[in-house]
Amino acid sequence: MRRSSIYLGFSLSCLVALGFLCFIYPHLSAEQYDRVLAEQKRVVRDLQLTDLCLFSEARYTRNLSQADWHAPFQDNPMAFDTFPSGSLVRPTVLLADDTP
Amino acid sequence: MIELSQVSKVFNPGRHNAFTALHGIDLSIKTGGVTVFKGPSGSGKTTLLSVIGCMARPTTGRIFLDGTEITGLPERFATLTRRQTFGFIFQNYNLIRGLTVLENTMIPAYPTGRNYQEIRQRALELLEKLKIESKVPMKVEHLSGGEQQRTAIARALINDPAVVIADEPTAHLDTELSMELLEIVNDLKNEGKTILVASHDPLIFESTAVDRVVSLRDGKMIDQETPR
Amino acid sequence: MKWLDRQRCLMDFTLSCVWRRKGKNLGFLLVYTLIIFVVCSVIFFSNALRRQADAVLHDAPEMIVQKMMAGRQELMPLAHQEDIASIRGVRSVEPRVWGYYFHPATQTNYTLIGRKDFRHGDDAVEVGQGVLRTWGAVQEDKLYFRMVDGKALDLKIAATFSAATDLVSADLIMMSQATFRRLTGMPDQFATDFSVRVRNPQECTTIAEKITGIVPGARPILREEIVRTYSALFNWRSGYMIVILSAAILAFCISAWDKATGLSAEEKAEIGILKGVGWGTSDILGMKFWEGMTVSLAAFFAGVIGAYIHVFFFSAPFFEHALKGWSILYPSFRLRPEVNLFELAVLFFLTVVPYTFITIIPIWRVSVTDPDLVMRQG
Numbered sequence A: 001m002r003r004s005s006i007y008l009g010f011s012l013s014c015l016v017a018l019g020f021l022c023f024i025y026p027h028l029s030a031e032q033y034d035r036v037l038a039e040q041k042r043v044v045r046d047l048q049l050t051d052l053c054l055f056s057e058a059r060y061t062r063n064l065s066q067a068d069w070h071a072p073f074q075d076n077p078m079a080f081d082t083f084p085s086g087s088l089v090r091p092t093v094l095l096a097d098d099t100p
Numbered sequence B: 001m002i003e004l005s006q007v008s009k010v011f012n013p014g015r016h017n018a019f020t021a022l023h024g025i026d027l028s029i030k031t032g033g034v035t036v037f038k039g040p041s042g043s044g045k046t047t048l049l050s051v052i053g054c055m056a057r058p059t060t061g062r063i064f065l066d067g068t069e070i071t072g073l074p075e076r077f078a079t080l081t082r083r084q085t086f087g088f089i090f091q092n093y094n095l096i097r098g099l100t101v102l103e104n105t106m107i108p109a110y111p112t113g114r115n116y117q118e119i120r121q122r123a124l125e126l127l128e129k130l131k132i133e134s135k136v137p138m139k140v141e142h143l144s145g146g147e148q149q150r151t152a153i154a155r156a157l158i159n160d161p162a163v164v165i166a167d168e169p170t171a172h173l174d175t176e177l178s179m180e181l182l183e184i185v186n187d188l189k190n191e192g193k194t195i196l197v198a199s200h201d202p203l204i205f206e207s208t209a210v211d212r213v214v215s216l217r218d219g220k221m222i223d224q225e226t227p228r
Numbered sequence C: 001m002k003w004l005d006r007q008r009c010l011m012d013f014t015l016s017c018v019w020r021r022k023g024k025n026l027g028f029l030l031v032y033t034l035i036i037f038v039v040c041s042v043i044f045f046s047n048a049l050r051r052q053a054d055a056v057l058h059d060a061p062e063m064i065v066q067k068m069m070a071g072r073q074e075l076m077p078l079a080h081q082e083d084i085a086s087i088r089g090v091r092s093v094e095p096r097v098w099g100y101y102f103h104p105a106t107q108t109n110y111t112l113i114g115r116k117d118f119r120h121g122d123d124a125v126e127v128g129q130g131v132l133r134t135w136g137a138v139q140e141d142k143l144y145f146r147m148v149d150g151k152a153l154d155l156k157i158a159a160t161f162s163a164a165t166d167l168v169s170a171d172l173i174m175m176s177q178a179t180f181r182r183l184t185g186m187p188d189q190f191a192t193d194f195s196v197r198v199r200n201p202q203e204c205t206t207i208a209e210k211i212t213g214i215v216p217g218a219r220p221i222l223r224e225e226i227v228r229t230y231s232a233l234f235n236w237r238s239g240y241m242i243v244i245l246s247a248a249i250l251a252f253c254i255s256a257w258d259k260a261t262g263l264s265a266e267e268k269a270e271i272g273i274l275k276g277v278g279w280g281t282s283d284i285l286g287m288k289f290w291e292g293m294t295v296s297l298a299a300f301f302a303g304v305i306g307a308y309i310h311v312f313f314f315s316a317p318f319f320e321h322a323l324k325g326w327s328i329l330y331p332s333f334r335l336r337p338e339v340n341l342f343e344l345a346v347l348f349f350l351t352v353v354p355y356t357f358i359t360i361i362p363i364w365r366v367s368v369t370d371p372d373l374v375m376r377q378g
């Protein structure tokens, strides 16, 4: 077998796989994710939640959008105080926009 | 028919280490037949072959191939001429390590745009003719000297060139292998190819297959033996 | 056709050459793939999470009103509920009673929510799946709390939030408001903050202004701002992204530089041979083009597909550690697969194209030299 044939075959199957993952799979699985999303939205509405439960290490990371001006660590996006979440997230738009 | 008129070659012209390797060579070589260039080391044999084979440009003078001038061609056409007209067998064979005998043989044909299967078929035929068909899938670095040379010959013939140029083809061979080489050269000659060989091996230039011997010394032709 | 045959032959040759240095080239391919994998995983993950947050938090309260005093968040007196409700355009004001609970045994932070209409009574809780995972030994379905006065409190797990909602509910412990107040000591006439619903969302800003006039120290947070906070989440400017991206770019540059400058004597000799047997400069450049292209395209495909599987099928386990940080609890969630083709294209042009050029450029110099040198090699 020619090497170029093997390589082209490999590339082509990668392309097909990528095409499937990018264009077809999202549609196939849409229903399942819609269900999950609907359930999450229901909980958020029901409990009046404001934030995702991504970083539970400190108050101001658990509820990012509720953090106040004086919560430490948030005035500098490169701050490493609470590593790594402190460096992952930017200061909330709220704080950045209307700092007194 | 290859004609050289007043061909000279100067290395590093205009500099303190300028060196004239060929001095105004006038020569004409008939189509078909074996021509041997002999002469002591440093006499300019290799330089002359590379100038004829479009590998290097002569500093002055002109070279004609079947009546068309091939000096001063743009790089692209020089390459094309080299590829279509000449087949080279280098002194050290210059095979590409890590590739198989077959792949090495096919290399000069890759840029021609010929069909792959066709090239492969031709390579296999050549290798069979040179009696190394059993080594086809072998990596070239594992070959014996004689086998390497045959591979180099097959490679030189893959594009079916009119002129075969060999530089010191027997330098690394013993007598027996040299005789075999002469047989191959003879076969090529009988197929009608023009063969140019540089050698200081008496075995070569005294061989009956040779039609003409040209002697060089210090970049000048000193005498020409008439065909036997 | 001829052109195609020629390109395929050059490709055959290149692949043979690459293959004969298997170890070195596969190692390089691995590094290259890994870099693309990491960068692509970051892109996939942060985008997917951002989209998810955007969709989920669309249903967050329209406005939250906190009370601030001396720069700290304070409890909100329930007395203000009436004042806010009487503002024109406000549909409803609901006190939210919630807080945090630190569980010393496992060093975990949880979120407590006290609900007025809690269905399971005063000695029960409803918890997120993350709580079950992290609480430690749970005996007879009971969670043991330490109240504000130091006394113990046992609460029964009456229900759990479904695993599908983990992204928002993992650390929640919900209980009745009475139990919450007993546990935390929050006085009856206070709440944590208010969630305000308005009739016309366009009036939010005006209403927010009015609220600050009525309630001293009020700090309204609009839903729009919540959503914007999350759209800016994992911004590329934030520290971690920069660390990852610059490390990746640096690694890429180093290996590319090595490739570009490390044109060995052997490679140079081989190019001489190719010229000698009748290859032109364009053939050699074409051959090198395919070398750069085949290697980087393979790395690109493998890296991107790997990243997709990593992020969307396995929920980015390599990032979990980084995101978790000091916290114990991490939600388990699956992100909706969606690929931004523009970003893929950018990634392609930032990796495949420069690498291909880098492999070609050093060859350029060598390939224009006269081929007669090959006659003198050995």
Ligand SMILES: Nc1ncnc2c1ncn2[C@@H]1O[C@H](COP(=O)(O)OP(=O)(O)OP(=O)(O)O)[C@@H](O)[C@H]1O
Pocket: B011, B012, B019, B021, B039, B040, B041, B042, B043, B044, B045, B046, B047, B048
């Ligand atoms: N690039 C170069 N620059 C300067 N001088 C060169 C160069 N190439 C060859 N020469 C000189 O040209 C002369 C002729 O060299 P050439 O290789 O043609 O000799 P030769 O007859 O093939 O010798 P040998 O039998 O040893 O192979 C030598 O003296 C050599 O030093």
Ligand SMILES: [Mg+2]
Pocket: B045, B046, B047, B167, B168, B198
């Ligand atoms: Mg020589």
